[in-house]
Amino acid sequence: xxxxxxxxxxxxxxxxxxxxxxxxxxxxxxxxxxxxxxxxxxxxxxxxxxxxxxxxxxxxxxxxxxxxxxxxxxxxxxxxxxxxxxxxxxxxxxxxxxxxxxxxxxxxxxxxxxxxxxxxxxxxxxxxxxxxxxxxxxxxxxxxxxxxxxxxxxxxxxxxxxxxxxxxxxxxxxxxxxxxxxxxxxxxxxxxxxxxxxxxxxxxxxxxxxxxxxxxxxxxxxxxxxxxxxxxxxxxxxxxxxxxxxxxxxxxxxxxxxxxxxxxxxxxxxxxxxxxxxxxxxxxxxxxxxxxxxxxxxxxxxxxxxxxxxxxxxxxxxxxxxxxxxxxxxxxxxxxxxxxxxxxxxxxxxxxxxxxxxxxxxxxxxxxxxxxxxxxxxxxxxxxxxxxxxxxxxxxxxxxxxxxxxxxxxxxxxxx
Amino acid sequence: xxxxxxxxxxxxxxxxxxxxxxxxxxxxxxxxxxxxxxxxxxxxxxxxxxxxxxxxxxxxxxxxxxxxxxxxxxxxxxxxxxxxxxxxxxxxxxxxxxxxxxxxxxxxxxxxxxxxxxxxxxxxxxxxxxxxxxxxxxxxxxxxxxxxxxxxxxxxxxxxxxxxxxxxxxxxxxxxxxxxxxxxxxxxxxxxxxxxxxxxxxxxxxxxxxxxxxxxxxxxxxxxxxxxxxxxxxxxxxxxxxxxxxxxxxxxxxxxxxxxxxxxxxxxxxxxxxxxxxxxxxxxxxxxxxxxxxxxxxxxxxxxxxxxxxxxxxxxxxxxxxxxxxxxxxxxxxxxxxxxxxxxxxxxxxxxxxxxxxxxxxxxxxxxxxxxxxxxxxxxxxxxxxxxxxxxxxxxxxxxxxxxxxxxxxxxxxxx
Numbered sequence: 001x002x003x004x005x006x007x008x009x010x011x012x013x014x015x016x017x018x019x020x021x022x023x024x025x026x027x028x029x030x031x032x033x034x035x036x037x038x039x040x041x042x043x044x045x046x047x048x049x050x051x052x053x054x055x056x057x058x059x060x061x062x063x064x065x066x067x068x069x070x071x072x073x074x075x076x077x078x079x080x081x082x083x084x085x086x087x088x089x090x091x092x093x094x095x096x097x098x099x100x101x102x103x104x105x106x107x108x109x110x111x112x113x114x115x116x117x118x119x120x121x122x123x124x125x126x127x128x129x130x131x132x133x134x135x136x137x138x139x140x141x142x143x144x145x146x147x148x149x150x151x152x153x154x155x156x157x158x159x160x161x162x163x164x165x166x167x168x169x170x171x172x173x174x175x176x177x178x179x180x181x182x183x184x185x186x187x188x189x190x191x192x193x194x195x196x197x198x199x200x201x202x203x204x205x206x207x208x209x210x211x212x213x214x215x216x217x218x219x220x221x222x223x224x225x226x227x228x229x230x231x232x233x234x235x236x237x238x239x240x241x242x243x244x245x246x247x248x249x250x251x252x253x254x255x256x257x258x259x260x261x262x263x264x265x266x267x268x269x270x271x272x273x274x275x276x277x278x279x280x281x282x283x284x285x286x287x288x289x290x291x292x293x294x295x296x297x298x299x300x301x302x303x304x305x306x307x308x309x310x311x312x313x314x315x316x317x318x319x320x321x322x323x324x325x326x327x328x329x330x331x332x333x334x335x336x337x338x339x340x341x342x343x344x345x346x347x348x349x350x351x352x353x354x355x356x357x358x359x360x361x362x363x364x365x366x367x368x369x370x371x372x373x374x375x376x377x378x379x380x381x382x383x384x385x386x387x388x389x390x391x392x393x394x395x396x397x398x399x400x401x402x403x404x405x406x407x408x409x410x411x412x413x414x415x416x
Numbered sequence: 417x418x419x420x421x422x423x424x425x426x427x428x429x430x431x432x433x434x435x436x437x438x439x440x441x442x443x444x445x446x447x448x449x450x451x452x453x454x455x456x457x458x459x460x461x462x463x464x465x466x467x468x469x470x471x472x473x474x475x476x477x478x479x480x481x482x483x484x485x486x487x488x489x490x491x492x493x494x495x496x497x498x499x500x501x502x503x504x505x506x507x508x509x510x511x512x513x514x515x516x517x518x519x520x521x522x523x524x525x526x527x528x529x530x531x532x533x534x535x536x537x538x539x540x541x542x543x544x545x546x547x548x549x550x551x552x553x554x555x556x557x558x559x560x561x562x563x564x565x566x567x568x569x570x571x572x573x574x575x576x577x578x579x580x581x582x583x584x585x586x587x588x589x590x591x592x593x594x595x596x597x598x599x600x601x602x603x604x605x606x607x608x609x610x611x612x613x614x615x616x617x618x619x620x621x622x623x624x625x626x627x628x629x630x631x632x633x634x635x636x637x638x639x640x641x642x643x644x645x646x647x648x649x650x651x652x653x654x655x656x657x658x659x660x661x662x663x664x665x666x667x668x669x670x671x672x673x674x675x676x677x678x679x680x681x682x683x684x685x686x687x688x689x690x691x692x693x694x695x696x697x698x699x700x701x702x703x704x705x706x707x708x709x710x711x712x713x714x715x716x717x718x719x720x721x722x723x724x725x726x727x728x729x730x731x732x733x734x735x736x737x738x739x740x741x742x743x744x745x746x747x748x749x750x751x752x753x754x755x756x757x758x759x760x761x762x763x764x765x766x767x768x769x770x771x772x773x774x775x776x777x778x779x780x781x782x783x784x785x786x787x788x789x790x791x792x793x794x795x796x797x798x799x800x801x802x803x804x805x806x807x808x809x810x811x812x813x814x815x816x817x818x819x820x821x822x823x824x825x826x827x828x829x830x831x832x
Contacts, residue, residue: 198649215648219694229799231683231706232631232775233614236674238799241683244670250663258652267647267657270694271687278635278686278704278743279776280802288694290647327694359648360695383645383654386696 002416004409006348008116012398015108019397022048022088022104023096032388033096037089037131038066038167043174045088049103049128056110058126061185062178064153065143066130066171069185072110074123075415080188082120082412083371084109084404085127086363091135095195095390097380097397102193103128105401109408120412122188129363130171137167139327144363147183148370187371189338189411192364193404194375195392199383200356207399208346209356209377212339214332214365215263215292216299218325220306221270222249225320228275228283243273243282245319252309253289256302263357264293266302294331294357332358332365338374338411345406351399376403418832420825422764424532428814431524435813438464438504438520439512448804449512453505453547454482454583459590461504465519465544472526474542477601478594480569481559482546482587485601488526490539491831496604498536498828499787500525500820501543502779507551511611511806513796513813518609519544521817525824536828538604545779546587553583555743560779563599564786603787605754605827608780609820610791611808615799616772623815624762625772625793628755630748630781631679631708632715634741636722637686638665641736644691644699655697659689661735662701668725669705672718679773680709682718710747710773748774748781754790754827761822767815792819 025045026035035041046068050060053070061069071081086102106126113120129147134140137159145151157168171177196202201209226240250268257266268289273282291302307323314321346353356377358365364375378400381391441461442451451457462484466476469486477485487497502518522542529536545563550556553575561567573584587593612618617625642656666684673682684705689698707718723739730737762769772793774781780791794816797807 196649197646198651199645199654200649200651203654217648228803229615230613230776230801231685232633232681232708232777233612233616234681234775234799235614235616236677236681238615238619239683241670243684243687244666247663247666250660251667254652254657254660261652265648265650265652267655267697268659269647269689269696269698270692271659271689271698272692273685273687276686276688278706280685281683282685282687290694292648359650360646361648383650385646385649387644 002414003348004406004414008405010108010112010398010401010405012394014111015104015397015401016394018052018104018107019096019100022100026090028093028388030388032390033090033094034092035090036092036136037133038170038174040174042089043176046128046176049088052107053126056107056114058110061180062176063180063182064178065146065156065182066176066178067143067147068128070126072124074120074412076121079122080186081123081125082408083125083127083187083190084408085129086192086194087129087132089131089133091133091386093388095385095387097195097390097392098197098385099132101195101397101400105193105404108401109405112405113409118409119415120409121415122412124408124412132363136161141361141363141366144366148366149183150366153182190364190367190371190373191338191404191408192362192375193400194362194377195380195385196377197360197380197383197385201377201379202381202383204354206354207351208353208403210339210343210346210353211358211375211377212334212355213294214358214362215294216296216331217328217361218291218299218303219288219327220303221286221288221324221326222310223322224285224314226283229281231279231281234281239281240317240319241281242285242319245314245317246285246287248313249310253306256305257291260293260298260302264298264302265359266291288326292359296331329361329365332368334368334374335372338372341407341411342374342376342403345403345410349402349406351403376400418830419764420822420830424821426524426528426814426817426821428810430527431520431813431817432810434468434520434523435512435516438516442506444509444804446804448806449506449510450508451506452508452552453549454586454590456590458505459592462544462592465504468523469542472523472530474526477596478592479596479598480594481562481572481598482592482594483559483563484544486542488540490536490828492537495538496602497539497541498824499541499543499603499606500824501545502608502610503545503548505547505549507549507802509804511801511803513611513806513808514613514801515548517611517813517816521609521820524817525821528821529825534825535831536825537831538828540824540828548779552577557777557779557782560782564782565599566782569598606780606783606787606789607754607820607824608778608791609816610778610793611796611801612793613776613796613799613801617793617795618797618799622770623767624769624819626755626759626762626769627774627791627793628750628771629710630774630778631710632712632747633744633777634707634715634719635704635743636719637702637704637740637742638726639738640701640730642699645697647695647697650697656733656735657697658701658735659698661730661733662703664729665726669722672721673707676709676714676718680714680718681775682707704742708775712747745777745781748784750784750790751788754788757823757827758790758792758819761819761826765818765822767819792816
């Protein structure tokens, strides 16, 4: 394969301008976005994306999950397309870049090779995966999951939001339920550009994260049962304080994660105590422990130790505990060839880079099951994401999209 | 003073029947009561109490806070009355006995001495204090607090509920805002019978708690500020996990309270983390530490140590903490003479008894500031209160009301 020349670069101003224009649709309340999946705003964003793609000479495909596929033809009618993309939907108080950079970065690479008259053997398809965020309809990465055979389409259609509306009905309502069978497309490769959503690249001053793995995830919901009792009239030895047992378990979560440093992480983001009244000792505590690691055996060890340590803590206090696994996915090892295409692109372009593990779930994690896949990360300010204050610089966006361009064009094979 | 004879007893069936009849008003959803203060149900309960009191020959007084005073005359026109009572209002999911036993136990003692033609030198007044619970209009013990000069009446009137209705307006609306100046009455003594709301008496098989002190209370609301960040993409050393800092502080709360065993207690009943999402490390934790002790210096020591230990914990983690004292009252030492009247009554009647410290706040704690006061406690099943499943036995109610009868009649001085 011929490598593209190092002076092949995207147009950063055009990319940035498209990012800002898309951000006008479904604005948030604090400078970010509320363009949740299969809302009217999502429909409006999709229409804008389609207009841009068609203006760039692409044809748009749409499958039954609303996944959008903007295709630029290659020179070989038998060659499978190289796919790029991410998602245009946002969190309810989301940022302007999470997902959007990966879609519009893909569009920008099409525009750039159009400008330069570059032909590729393989077609290039820019994808917008429906409902990556999962905040309106759980779970996250719903439609890439159906595409990759992780979920059935019927199950996905039946997901309901907080108002009881179903995903399938809402997709139909906004007019973006296509006819194409989901997952029928075969891919030569898939590349996803995404902001890091973590603090590492910025802290180290590195331009590009070459994503080698996606962390596996385990969510264990822990329920500690004690006994509601009055904070004043219950002597200390007669208390069954579920909040205190929870505190002790949270300390163990930290200890367990640190025992698998540096790649494993653990914390509880969800914590509720009941009845949550100032003068009632909590009789119940419910919290979800999030463990992640790029190594499956480490996740399994952390889960097992959590259960053992938590049981020992509540036994010593005369309380009860139960566990429910409420979420999880196995670690992902991205395709070595695709990862190397990303790394060599960064190298060729002169961007600093380091290997990185994706801590969050991404569409690429599911697509990796059905196609050779890799991800490119660029820094974001302060690691902040899922927040309207999410921010990146134009230079960071440019570096990420340049690397995407090179990795994709090399994989799609420039026709001389 | 002549002590009443040991065979002077209340009518347990009549007391129980009145408790059950009152519980028909403002029923709960699970066998208890929702007769919150200055609701229509509260008005209905008050009317029933007034009818009963008038049938027992009492005259009803009503002050500007809605406090009700049912008076049985004494033989000496110059003698100050002996007051008894508690409150008829309940928690939204409250029990049938918390407060009610103290009011209807007072009524039963009037009925009993009426039956037997007993005359006392001092009048006896049975009181229903408005809004002891404080769940609809904070704080608790609102009207006994105004009576005792702890709060001003204007401030009390201006308290609003969750719907924005003011206490003063609602009291007027239900028709129980009287003309009498609050706190103008002078008392010879005040006795309050109440369920323990704790597990000690039942666990030890003791009939009567002779309440010597009310625990002092300190509520410190602690706010830990860390940084919201993704549970997956934030390396362990870069986290500022406010939930973990909270867990460490909760362990210290336990340690601090235990260092002042056996009478001091400490716990956090109120715990909130933000944004409380499974995949976001809590950037903020807000919780209220409840410390209690019958000794003021112990409370002060616990408060100071909490602040010091919490500061050290967050400093070590690179977080921030702030403290707000959101509630508190000083320990109460009840009147030695009144306490002795309770103890000797239990002794004379052959009921097992022990000294006990009230862990909860009660109207008696405020009235103790303006009159010689004591409390009598009886067991409740499993220490359960502020719960529709709150339960006592008829025997426990009888023992408590018998002791109330004797303590009050002795203090009011039987006229031979």
